[in-house]
Amino acid sequence: SQQGEEDPQALSIQEGENATMNCSYKTSINNLQWYRQNSGRGLVHLILIRSNEREKHSGRLRVTLDTSKKSSSLLITASRAADTASYFCATPAGGYNKLIFGAGTRLAVHP
């Protein structure tokens, strides 16, 4: 079963605009991760935020975590056409770091 639900399901923006994606989860977590997937194939790890953190930055990425609302957001600033991809949040579960993924947000950035 999926741990996270993401919205929007799809997002279409112009280059230079900011893109915000949201993720909600159901159970307690010790961290939450965001991944990017190009062309429906391999995933690339973007950023991890721990449960005791509220905000984290990495380049043009900004992630927030609100454990009281069981939600996280990923902000991509000054988007580029190369950011076009699907973005997934994931949380570890089962005590073995197996990842439980949300359904993802498909981002399209138009030149």
Next chain:
Amino acid sequence: GAGVSQSPSNKVTEKGKDVELRCDPISGHTALYWYRQSLGQGLEFLIYFQGNSAPDKSGLPSDRFSAERTGGSVSTLTIQRTQQEDSAVYLCASSGAFHRGAYNEQFFGPGTRLTVL
């Protein structure tokens, strides 16, 4: 050296046939995971290996699915008597040894796209 590799990249098979999907993890990574991604969906956990043992097989959808890992390296996911609903992208990931309370980044392979006709 190289990242996680998977073969074949694409597999088309007929309903009822058996298929084997292969994963070569990053050298030295003791943890290996299989996930499945149906069209337009997120990833679904299938099975986790630590070394050659599989302490968590809870995600395997039926007894038609099995996986093994030999030599603490290569893993094979086998689907017997394939059904159309097995069509999906099967992704493999590896990471360093699991330590409770710590995080080891999972590195994903490019996946195998399975189509069952």
